[in-house]
Amino acid sequence: MIKRNLLVMGLAVLLSACGFQLRGTGTTELAIKELDLSARNAYGETVTQMRQMLESSGVKVYTGAPYKLVLTDEQENQRILSYAGAGRTGEYQVTTVLNYDIRGQNNLDLLSDKLEVQKIFMHDGNNLVGSDQEAATARGETRRELIQRMxxxxxxxxxxxxxxxxxxxxxxxxxxxxxxxxxQKTEAETPRQSPLELPKQ
Known part of the structure; x- marks a missing residue:
């Protein structure tokens, strides 16, 4: 038993020395220590959770910071992957795409990109309440994954x-x-043509 524990500890130390980290356990420390944050939906779940994540990672989030993260657009689509008929279980896929900009001084765009996350959930025609909960859980998971990727x-x-x-x-x-x-200078220096005068009848 002791040997097994020592082996597990040894492997954990070895893997961490190689830079391996279990998902969700790694450090989220950023080199950027100050950041402004805004979104089209200023009070939405994504920007709220993003602000909390940044602050918990030691980033000072405030208006007027040298750099600004702007969540320009967030779109969610849901489609049927497989359908077994009325009252039966089917697979649905929810896809969330988040477009963002990083802006600097004078509000100039420094970087524009997007993130996309997909999740599959089951829809049971005989259990609509449970299916709605499954869909809400899938949306919550996509949002958390978007924030982690950001x-x-x-x-x-x-x-x-x-x-x-x-x-x-x-x-x-x-x-x-x-x-x-x-x-503008060229246009200003270009002589204007006088309107054509028609001969008097």
Whole structure:
């Protein structure tokens, strides 16, 4: 028994040394320590849980932070995978897609991407209440997984990478402003044609 316990402990130490972590037990510490957070649905479950996750990971979430995570759009679709007829059990799939932006100074877009999570649940035509609970559970699980994946995306970002993205965005915005100014100047300097005068009858 002692040998088995020592073996299990040894394997756990070995795996953790290799960087292996059980799902849900790893650290969620971020290199970004300050972040603004907003969403189209400002009081929705996703943005509320995302804020809680960020704060529990040591991130100060406040308006006016150097970088901003914007949950631009969240869409949920449900479809039948298999259907066995009225009053019978069938498989349903719920898919949630979350589009997001990371913005920097002057509200410039630094990064835009999306996350997609799918879950399958059973629908029992003879137990509608239980089926509704199954669907609600599946939606809750997709939301939690979306937030976990977002945290993993954020973990991969460093302040240095964000600074580089900010410089690129600044240069792009400057070039676009210069091009617009040049176009306006050209238009202003182009002589206007006088309206065509028709000869008097």
């Amino acid at each position: 945290m993993l995306r954020l973990q991969q970002l460093t302040p240095a990478q964000l600074d580089q993205l900010q410089q690129t965005a600044d240069a792009r915005a400057k070039a676009e402003a210069a091009a617009l100014e040049a176009a």
